[in-house]
Structures are given as structure tokens and as C-alpha cells.
Amino acid sequence: MTSMTQSDTLIAEGLVKVFPGVRALDGVNLRLTPGTVHALLGENGAGKSTLIKVLTGVYRPDAGTIRLADGAVVHFSGPLDAQRAGIGVVHQERNLVPAFSVAENIALQSLTQRFGLINRDAMRSLARESLRRLDVELDVDQPVSRLSVAQSQLVEIAKALALDSSVLLLDEPTSSLTADEADHLYTVVRRLRDQGKVVVLVSHKLEEVFAVADTVTVLRDGRSVAEAQPLAGFTRSQIVDLMVGRAHADIELAKRTVDSSAVPALELTEVSTSLGHQGVSLAVQRGEILGLYGLVGAGRSELARALLGLESITGGTVQVAGKPVTIRSVGEALHRYRIGYVTENRKEEGLFLDQPLNRNVAVTVWQRLSRAGLVRDRSEDQVLEKYVERLGMRISGPRQPAGQLSGGNQQKVSLAKWLAAESEILIIDEPTVGIDVRTKAAFHELIADLAISGIAILLISSDLPEMITLADRILVMRDFAIAGEVRNDHVYATTSQAVIRLVHAETAA
Amino acid sequence: MSDQSVLEPVPTGLGNRRRVMTSMHRTEVILAVISMLAFVALAATTNGNLLQEGTLRAVFQFLAVPMVIGLSQMSVLAVGQMNLSVGVLTGLCAMVSASLMVQNGWPAWLAILAGVALGAFVGLINGLLVVVTRINGFIVTLATMTVIDGVRYGINGTATFQGYSDELVRLGRASVLGAPVVFLVALVVALMVAGFFARTVPGRQLLASGGNPLAARLSGISNDRSIVLAHMLSGLLAGVAGLLIIALSGSVNASIGDDLLLPSFAAPIIGGVALAGGVVSVLGTCLAAFIVRLVDVAQAQYGINPRWVDLIVGAVVLGAVLLSQTRDRGRAR
Numbered sequence: 001m002t003s004m005t006q007s008d009t010l011i012a013e014g015l016v017k018v019f020p021g022v023r024a025l026d027g028v029n030l031r032l033t034p035g036t037v038h039a040l041l042g043e044n045g046a047g048k049s050t051l052i053k054v055l056t057g058v059y060r061p062d063a064g065t066i067r068l069a070d071g072a073v074v075h076f077s078g079p080l081d082a083q084r085a086g087i088g089v090v091h092q093e094r095n096l097v098p099a100f101s102v103a104e105n106i107a108l109q110s111l112t113q114r115f116g117l118i119n120r121d122a123m124r125s126l127a128r129e130s131l132r133r134l135d136v137e138l139d140v141d142q143p144v145s146r147l148s149v150a151q152s153q154l155v156e157i158a159k160a161l162a163l164d165s166s167v168l169l170l171d172e173p174t175s176s177l178t179a180d181e182a183d184h185l186y187t188v189v190r191r192l193r194d195q196g197k198v199v200v201l202v203s204h205k206l207e208e209v210f211a212v213a214d215t216v217t218v219l220r221d222g223r224s225v226a227e228a229q230p231l232a233g234f235t236r237s238q239i240v241d242l243m244v245g246r247a248h249a250d251i252e253l254a255k256r257t258v259d260s261s262a263v264p265a266l267e268l269t270e271v272s273t274s275l276g277h278q279g280v281s282l283a284v285q286r287g288e289i290l291g292l293y294g295l296v297g298a299g300r301s302e303l304a305r306a307l308l309g310l311e312s313i314t315g316g317t318v319q320v321a322g323k324p325v326t327i328r329s330v331g332e333a334l335h336r337y338r339i340g341y342v343t344e345n346r347k348e349e350g351l352f353l354d355q356p357l358n359r360n361v362a363v364t365v366w367q368r369l370s371r372a373g374l375v376r377d378r379s380e381d382q383v384l385e386k387y388v389e390r391l392g393m394r395i396s397g398p399r400q401p402a403g404q405l406s407g408g409n410q411q412k413v414s415l416a417k418w419l420a421a422e423s424e425i426l427i428i429d430e431p432t433v434g435i436d437v438r439t440k441a442a443f444h445e446l447i448a449d450l451a452i453s454g455i456a457i458l459l460i461s462s463d464l465p466e467m468i469t470l471a472d473r474i475l476v477m478r479d480f481a482i483a484g485e486v487r488n489d490h491v492y493a494t495t496s497q498a499v500i501r502l503v504h505a506e507t508a509a
Numbered sequence: 510m511s512d513q514s515v516l517e518p519v520p521t522g523l524g525n526r527r528r529v530m531t532s533m534h535r536t537e538v539i540l541a542v543i544s545m546l547a548f549v550a551l552a553a554t555t556n557g558n559l560l561q562e563g564t565l566r567a568v569f570q571f572l573a574v575p576m577v578i579g580l581s582q583m584s585v586l587a588v589g590q591m592n593l594s595v596g597v598l599t600g601l602c603a604m605v606s607a608s609l610m611v612q613n614g615w616p617a618w619l620a621i622l623a624g625v626a627l628g629a630f631v632g633l634i635n636g637l638l639v640v641v642t643r644i645n646g647f648i649v650t651l652a653t654m655t656v657i658d659g660v661r662y663g664i665n666g667t668a669t670f671q672g673y674s675d676e677l678v679r680l681g682r683a684s685v686l687g688a689p690v691v692f693l694v695a696l697v698v699a700l701m702v703a704g705f706f707a708r709t710v711p712g713r714q715l716l717a718s719g720g721n722p723l724a725a726r727l728s729g730i731s732n733d734r735s736i737v738l739a740h741m742l743s744g745l746l747a748g749v750a751g752l753l754i755i756a757l758s759g760s761v762n763a764s765i766g767d768d769l770l771l772p773s774f775a776a777p778i779i780g781g782v783a784l785a786g787g788v789v790s791v792l793g794t795c796l797a798a799f800i801v802r803l804v805d806v807a808q809a810q811y812g813i814n815p816r817w818v819d820l821i822v823g824a825v826v827l828g829a830v831l832l833s834q835t836r837d838r839g840r841a842r
Contacts, residue, residue, distance in 0.1 A: 308727075331729035341727055349727055352720040354788050363717055363728045366710045374708040417728065 008069065009034050009166050009198050010055075010087070015064035017050050024050040025061070026222035032167060032198040037189060039209045039231060040202045042219035043243050043464065048202050051219065052169055056089045057082035069166070083109060088160025089169040094152055096144045096159075103127035103140035106159045130158040133195070134188045150181035157188065161197075168192060169200045174208060175297060186212045204295050206236055206504050218242045240504065244464065244496045253448045258288040258472055263322040265456035266307075266339070266425050271316035273306040275299065277480045280316070284425070284456040289447065291471030291488070292460045293499055299480035300460045301344060304427045308333045308341055320425070334364060337425070340418030344429040344460075346407075350414035353403030357395055358384045360402045360413050364421035387416035391446060408439035415446075426450065429460045444469055468495050476502040536781030540796040547803045555810045566689055568806055570682075573695035573753050574599075575798040578769050579776025580702050581746035583794050586777055587706070588719040588732075588739040589786025590646035594635065594654040595747045595773045600766025601661050602628045602751030607670035607761045617674040621755065625748035631657065632744020636737035646736075661763040671760035681756030691753050698749055703791035705742075715739055720787025775801050775822055779829040801825075 010032040017025040025047050032038055042048050053059045055066070057076030065073050068085060076082045082089075096105045103120075106127040112119045127140040136154050144152055153173060160168055170189070174182040189199050189212060203209050209216075210231065218226040218239065225242050226234075234242075264283035271280045277299055284290045292300045305311050307318065309327040317324050320337045333339040343349040352360055358380035362369060369379045381398045388395060391412045395405065402413055411431060418426060431447065432440045447470055451457050461467050467474055467488075474486045476499055484502045488495055552559040559565065578595055585592040606624030609615040615623070635653055639646045683690045705712040717725040718735035725732055754765060778784070779800065780793030801822055808818045 310726075329729070329731075330727055331731070334729045343724075343727060345723075348721070349723040351724055352717055352787065354720050354783070355716070359713065359717075363713075363725075363730070366713055370710050373710065374704075375710060375713065376708070 007034065008032060010069070011067045012055065013065050013067075015051065015054055015066075016062045017047075017054055017059055018062050023222050025054065025064075028064070028219065028222065028224045029227050030055075030217055030224065031228040032200065033215070033228070034166070034198055035193055035196045036214040037193050037199045037201055037212050038228070039213035039216040040200055040219070041206075041209065041216060041239065041243060043462075046219040046243070047222040048219055049171070050222075052089065052171055052202065055082065055167075055169065056087055080109070083163050083165070086164065086166040087169070088163065088165030088167065090153065090156045090160055090171065090173060092172045092175060094149075094156065096152055096155060098145040099143060101141050101143055102131075102138055102147070102155055105144050105155055106130055106140075106162050108159065110162055126162060127158070130162045133161065133191075134158055135191060136188070148181075150177050150185070153177070153185065154188065161192075165197070167198045167200065169202070171202045172204065173201070174203065174205065182208065204504075206239065210236065220244075236504075240497070240500050244500055253445065253469065254452060256287060256289075256448070256451055256472065258285050260285060262286065264319070265321060266458070267319040267322075268307075269317045269319070271306075271318060272314050273303070274312045274314055275302045275306065275480065277303055277306065280480075280482055282475055282482065284458055286424075286454050286456050287451050288473075289451050289457045289459050289471050291467045291474040292458060292477055293462070293464065293467050293474050293503070294477035294483075295503060296462060298477040300477050301429055302480070303477075304341060304429060304458070304460060307427065308339065334421055334423070338421070338423050339425045339427065340364075340421055340423030342411075342414050342418055342426060342428045342431065344433065346410050346414045350417075351402045351410055354401055356399040357402055357405075357413060358398040361387060361416045361420055364417050383420050384416070387412075387419060390419075391416055392442065408443065411443070412446075419450075423455065425456045425458070427458045427460070430462065431459070432461075432463065432466060440466075464496050464499060465492065467499070468492055474499055478503065478505075537790060537793045537796065540780065540793055540800065544796050544799050544803065547800060551803060551807055551810065558810065559806070562687075564806075566684060566687075568802065569692040570689040570757065571805075572799060572802045573689070573691040574750050574757070574769070575772045575776060575802060576695045576795050577698055577746055577750040577753060578773045579780070579794045579798045580699060580791065581743045581750065582773040583777040583780075583782050583789055583791070584702070584742040584746060585646065585739050586719075586782050586784060587715055587786060587789045588736050589722075589784075590639065590736060590739060591650065592632075592635065592740065592743045592773075593647065593650040593770065594631070594657055595743065595750075596766040596769035597654050597657045597661060598628055598631055598744060598747040598766070599750040599754065599769055600761075600763065601631070601657050602748040603754045603761045603765050604661055604664050604670070604763060606751065606755055607673050608664050610673040611670050617677045620673075621677070621752045624751050624755075625745060628748020628751060629741050629745040632741040632747070633737065635744065636740030639740065640733045640736055646740075661766075665763065667763060669760050669762040673755070677756050678759045681753075681759075691757055694749075694753065698746070699791050699795050702742075702746070706789050706791070711735075711738055716787055716789065718786075719783075771819070771822060771826075772798070772801060775826050778826050781829075784830070797829075 008031055012028065012030040015025050015028040016023070028047065028051055030051070040048055040051070050059065054061050057079045067073050074085055076085070103124045107123040110126065112122040124140050131138055131140070134154060134157060136158070138151065138155070144155060147155065157168065173185055177185065186208070192199055201209065201213055213231050215228050216226060216231045216234065217224055217228055220243060262285055265286045267283040269281050272278050280303060282290065294300050302311065306313050307327065309329045309332060318327065319325065325337060327333045327337065347353065358377065361384045362380040365383060366375055369375050384398050387393070393409050393412045395409065402410060405413065428447065432443055444466065447457065447459070459467070459471055468490060471488050474488050476483045476486065483505060486495060486498045486502065578599060581595050582592060602624040605627055606620045609620040609623055610617060631653070635650055638644070638649045642649070680690055685693060706716060714730045715735045715738060717728065717730055718732045722732050755761060776794045776798040779797035781790050782788060782794060804818055804821050807813070808815060
């Protein structure tokens with residue numbers, strides 16, 4: 001505790017937020033001083049998003065306190081409370097009403113009424129005033145749908161400040177901006193700082209953080225490992241060390257040997273897609289786990305979707321077992337080329353929560369199970385039984401609805417579905433998100449065993465320790481292209497540094 | 510961990526299994542109890558009038574159409590769609606079959622077959638329109654409903670067809686072992702629909718598409734095909750309902766089917782079918798149709814103003830939806 005305590009805008013102490021199976025925040029401290037740009041850093045899953053949601057009243061913390069400048073402890077019961085307390089936020093995704101005008105959007109939460117009707121003049125002048133404070137020129141009467149991404153972002157900042165916020169949270173504000181637009185945004189950020197506000201900046205782009213931020217808080221595994229330190233005291237390398245940190249407790253997995261001279265199970269050569277992938281080349285052998293690491297939005301899941309025929313591949317070649325293929329639909333990927341996709345969102349994309357387990361697993365093989373066009377429950381049960389044992393699922397019976405299982409068991413159901421389809425190539429996307437540590441270890445063994453059994457695995461994960469435990473090689477993806485490859489020696493310290501350096505490499509390189 | 514066998518419930522599993530007795534089964538049990546109680550109460554308060562042969566036969570005779578029309582709506586609800594055209598389509602199929610018999614001299618079996626095929630064809634059009642235009646099924650079927658409504662009157666104006674087939678009408682009023690033939694037909698149709706959803710690959714794919722389109726797509730199922738198939742099945746069943754009406758009434762005109770839209774929704778919704786798709790209950794739908802039928806019977810027996818019937822049915826539908834929402838919320842927790 002330093003002497004600034006008196007003048008701080010916001011002090012959060014010991015914040016804890018627990019979700020089923022995971023402590024997203026585990027004692028986070030945050031101290032915001034007026035007139036500073038405060039960088040909030042951490043790897044994927046370190047707890048940044050959760051912290052922002054707690055600060056803006058979306059989540060209620062399970063423990064810990066938030067105090068404002070007057071020293072009073074506040075309990076936000078919703079986002080509106082946080083806004084009234086002077087905490088404005090601009091999320092990574094746009095949150096404007098496209099058909100409304102700029103003025104209507106900015107004044108949305110602070111509409112003044114006259115005789116029960118909206119006072120349009122007051123609304124416009126509020127919007128103009130907010131934009132003037134940012135030194136932004138915009139016609140307040142034009143609909144937001146006509147603005148560029150950068151302009152609508154500025155409108156969101158104006159909206160967040162319309163309530164006279166003293167704290168402004170910006171979550172990855174430049175992720176979809178050009179360099180010039182980002183420069184303009186940061187000019188606005190500095191202006192706000194000079195007006196005595198606190199701007200909390202969440203960004204993965206370290207060069208931008210070093211250019212604009214004054215103080216820094218680093219989160220790792222839900223804890224703050226650097227608290228409101230002056231950024232000038234750190235080098236970039238030190239910040240990376242803080243973010244990655246931890247001596248990782250290795251699990252000993254059985255050694256695998258990969259025959260790298262054989263014909264790859266799946267090979268991509270200079271593939272480009274309609275989503276913007278350029279020159280993506282990679283090859284996975286049978287029995288190999290190829291890791292695909294990168295920041296959220298680097299284009300990893302999108303590449304998987306293109307491979308499955310959900311998006312179109314516009315250039316290059318895809319080869320399965322040495323033969324060039326064109327995959328038009330998931331059905332084709334699955335039944336003809338034996339490529340399975342274990343999705344990241346098991347609830348939204350992987351499971352039929354209302355349906356019994358046997359159907360969830362047998363969905364990919366109904367055609368094969370059917371006799372004279374009819375599928376018997378019994379034959380579905382047999383498919384399920386096989387994988388209950390192999391994957392160690394804990395279920396109460398084959399007719400239990402999938403929605404009743406825990407996260408880890410749901411993930412196993414999703415996996416069983418692809419194994420039942422006799423997949424030879426598995427794309428596994430974020431296998432252990434939201435799964436507790438113990439189940440996670442069991443899952444890692446499972447994935448390694450699948451590789452030993454001869455399945456080629458493309459592992460997409462934002463969890464670096466997981467990547468280093470499992471993968472044989474790690475490809476780092478950035479901006480829809482492969483930024484480089486790291487041969488994984490399973491030594492956490494060196495490999496993680498190499499990977500993180502690729503992730504944060506200078507764009508000029 | 511891997512020695513945990515399927516059939517050996519884990520300690521916490523026993524409680525789970527009781528919960529596996531899902532909301533669906535609970536709805537069916539509740540509906541069965543309600544219909545029994547309502548039937549007994551009605552029989553008692555009318556001094557056994559309800560149990561007289563003629564009355565009893567009428568109760569089940571006129572249950573056939575609401576049952577089939579409810580199943581028709583249920584088929585599209587299964588993929589999370591709605592079909593507003595079921596009622597008028599039923600009328601159209603009946604009119605076309607009657608017209609083919611009266612004006613073109615077709616034999617009865619061929620004419621009713623044509624009517625049912627027409628129903629399936631219109632359903633196919635509905636489905637293709639939804640899939641190709643990507644317009645919400647509610648809007649598409651609202652439009653086709655209006656079109657079909659007009660076409661119905663184009664066939665024979667406001668005039669009535671009658672005397673088209675004595676055998677058919679006799680069959681419509683006949684009974685086998687005390688059960689009306691039309692009711693037995695509806696029962697067989699219900700069993701076939703139940704078998705379709707529970708046992709066949711397309712039936713299951715349809716439910717998968719309705720329950721989670723994303724997951725279905727990633728499992729290699731074509732959601733478009735499911736939607737088209739659901740609408741086709743819905744149209745086919747509307748055609749069957751049209752056939753039942755021809756057999757039951759002995760005369761048809763262009764206003765047939767106008768009063769079927771609410772009952773088509775009432776049966777599946779009260780029966781516990783999820784509006785969002787993915788969950789169907791043939792038994793629940795049929796029981797709910799029976800309860801709605803009893804409301805009708807009560808009206809006749811007690812001489813209640815018929816307007817109250819719609820009010821009661823409407824209120825029950827609203828109540829059922831509210832109930833299923835609270836149930837879903839309970840499960841989400």
C-alpha cells in the first residue's frame with residue numbers, strides 16, 4: 001500500500017470469482033489512480049475478461065471488495081449500477097444499435113425527457129459534447145450502420161463517457177483497427193488521461209501497451225502477479241515472463257514416436273480461405289499431435305471450420321493420406337475422409353442437451369446402425385457402452401440427457417461421438433476450457449492415448465501448459481497465417497518463451 | 510476410473526436417474542391423469558350420459574382430426590418451425606379430393622390418395638421456400654396460408670360438395686369392436702409418427718436439427734433437409750386430416766379447416782412439445798387433443814355458450830406455455 005490510497009479512483013482487493021470447476025479469479029487486487037492509462041495484461045484464460053465483468057457489474061464477486069474514490073464499498077447488482085458509479089466500458093465486440101443515429105446511441109442510457117417524450121435537442125447536444133471531449137468530428141444524426149469500425153468504436157467510447165465516467169475500460173480496442181485508426185484512438189486515450197480519467201487498457205499488443213500505458217497489472221491463473229506497477233520499470237521480456245511465469249508441474253505422458261517420413265494423414269499446402277487465411281501449410285502424421293497455438297482471433301478455429309467444408313478454401317491444396325481432396329460438407333469430411341471435429345463450444349456446437357447420451361454418441365453412425373431404416377435404442381447403447389469404458393465417463397445410464405453431465409463428461413461425450421465415427425484425423429479445439437484441474441490431467445492422458453492408437457491429432461488450444469504437455473510440434477498462428485513453428489521438447493521454460501515470442505513478434509519481422 | 514460400467518449407477522447417479530424421468534414423461538403422466546379425471550367427472554355430472562354408446566362414439570370420432578392436425582403441427586415444431594397453413598391445407602386437400610370424385614368421377618381411393626399427396630406436395634413447397642429464401646417459416650406459411658385460402662374458394666366457390674362416395678362416408682361412420690374407424694386410423698397414424706421420430710434415421714436427424722442446429726451440422730446432418738422433410742411430413746398429415754374430414758362429414762365446402770389452426774397448436778403445446786424444437790411427444794399431443802375434445806363435449810353437455818370453449822382452450826395453451834417455461838428455467842439451473 002502506498003500513500004496514493006487517498007486519491008485512488010477505484011481499489012479492488014482480494015476479488016474471487018468461482019465458476020463450476022474453475023477459480024477464474026483467485027484473489028485479484030487492482031488499484032486505479034486518476035490521470036493514468038493502466039494496462040491489464042495476462043495470457044488467455046488468466047482472468048482478464050472475468051475481472052472486467054466483475055468491475056462492470058456483469059458478475060458478482062464471490063469474495064473481495066470494490067471501493068470507489070469516496071472510500072465506500074460498492075456492490076454492483078447489474079451493469080447499470082456500475083455505469084452510475086462512473087465505470088464505463090467498451091467491449092471487444094460492438095454494442096451499438098445499428099439503426100439508431102449516433103446521438104441516439106450515445107444518449108441511450110441517459111435520455112432526458114420532456115413531457116414524457118424524448119428531448120431530442122438535449123440528446124443531440126449531449127452527443128456533441130461527448131464527441132467534442134474526444135475531439136472527434138461526426139454527424140450525430142447519421143445512423144451508426146454507416147460508420148466504419150473505428151468510428152463506431154469512438155461512438156462507444158463517447159457513449160461510455162456520456163454518463164461522466166471516471167473509469168473507462170477498453171477491452172482489446174485495436175483488434176479490428178488499422179494502424180492509423182489505432183493511433184487516433186490512442187490520441188483520444190491520452191486526452192482522457194490528461195482530463196484526469198483512468199483508462200484501463202486490455203490488449204495483447206505489447207508494443208501498443210508500452211507506447212501508451214503508465215502503470216500495469218498482470219494477471220496469471222486468476223491472481224495478480226504485478227499490481228499497479230509503473231510500466232517504465234519493466235522491459236517487454238520481463239512482462240512476458242510475468243505473464244507466462246509459473247514453473248509448470250509436468251505430467252509424465254507415455255513417449256510417442258512419430259514416423260515423420262511416412263505420408264502425412266493430413267497435409268495443407270499454401271492454403272488460403274474465404275475468411276482471409278494466407279499461405280497456410282502444415283502436415284500431421286498418424287500418431288502425431290500437432291499443436292496450433294495463437295491468440296483468440298488468430299484464425300485457428302476458423303481454419304478448422306474451413307477444413308470441414310463449413311467455409312470455402314480458395315487456394316492451395318488439402319491432402320488426406322497423400323491424395324488431394326475437396327471437402328464440401330461436414331458429412332463428407334466425416335464419412336469419406338474420417339475427419340472429426342471436437343468443438344470448443346460443447347454446449348452450443350457439440351451436444352444435444354435434451355437428448356439422451358446414447359443418441360448424442362450415435363448421431364454420427366445412425367446410417368450404419370440402421371436395419372431396414374430403423375435404429376434400435378439397444379444398438380445405440382452398445383456404441384455408447386464401448387466409449388463409457390474407454391473414456392472413463394461417469395454417467396447414470398445410457399438414457400440420461402446430456403445436459404445433466406458435468407463439463408468434463410460432456411466433453412467426453414463429444415469426443416466419443418467422433419471416435420464412434422472411426423475418425424482417423426481429429427481436430428480438437430480447446431479441449432479443457434472450463435474443466436477442473438484433475439479432469440484436465442485425465443483428458444491429457446486420453447488425448448495422448450488416442451495419438452498412440454494411430455489417430456492424427458490437430459490440437460487447437462490457448463492453454464500454453466496444455467500445449468507443451470501434449471503437442472509434438474507447435475505451430476503459432478497470427479493474423480490468419482502461420483507465424484512459425486516450435487519443436488516441443490516438453491521443457492516448459494524454454495518452449496513457452498519461444499512460443500510467446502512468436503505470438504508477440506514485431507509485425508515488421 | 511475406467512472400470513465404471515454403464516449399467517452400474519454411481520452413487521450420485523440414483524438421484525440423477527430419477528431426474529432422468531424427464532420433464533417430458535412427467536408432462537405425459539400429468540396429462541393422462543387430467544384426462545382420466547376430466548372424463549370421469551364429465552361422465553358423473555352428466556348422469557352417465559357420456560357413457561352412452563352414441564355419445565361415446567362421437568367423442569372419439571371427432572377426436573381423430575384434432576389428433577392428426579396436432580401431429581401435423583408437432584412435426585414442424587420438432588425442427589423449431591411453425592406451420593400456419595395446416596388448417597387451410599386440410600381444407601384444400603378435402604376440397605380437391607371431393608372435387609375429383611364429384612366433378613371428374615375418380616374412384617374414392619384414388620381421389621383421397623391424390624388429396625394426401627397434394628398435402629405432402631404443398632408441405633414440400635413450404636419447406637423449400639423456407640430453405641431457399643431463408644425467410645422465417647412463420648412468414649412463409651403465413652403467405653402460403655393466404656394463397657391456399659384463396660385457392661380453396663377457386664375450386665367450387667362457396668358451394669358444397671356432397672354425395673361424393675357413399676362407401677367412404679359409411680366407413681367414416683363405421684366402428685370396429687366399438688371403436689370408430691376414423692379414430693383407429695388416427696391412432697395408427699400416431700403410432701407411425703411416433704415410430705418415425707423414435708426409430709428412423711431421418712426422424713432422429715430431424716430432432717437433432719431442431720435441438721441444436723450447430724451440433725447437427727457439425728455431425729454431418731443437413732439442417733436444410735430436416736426442415737424440408739418436417740414441412741413435408743406436416744403437409745402429408747394435413748392431407749390425412751383432410752381425408753378424415755371427407756369421410757366424417759359427408760359434405761365439404763371451402764370453409765373447412767378454418768377452425769383448425771388453434772387446435773393444431775393447442776395439442777402439441779399442451780402436450781409438452783418444445784416450441785424451440787428438438788423435443789416431441791406423440792403421446793402428449795394425443796392426450797392434449799383428447800382434453801381439448803373433452804372441453805368441447807362439456808360445452809355440448811352443459812349447454813355452455815360455445816364462445817367460452819375458445820376462451821378456455823386459449824387459456825389452457827397459455828398456461829401450458831408458462832408452465833413449460835418455468836420448467837425449463839428450473840432445469841437450466
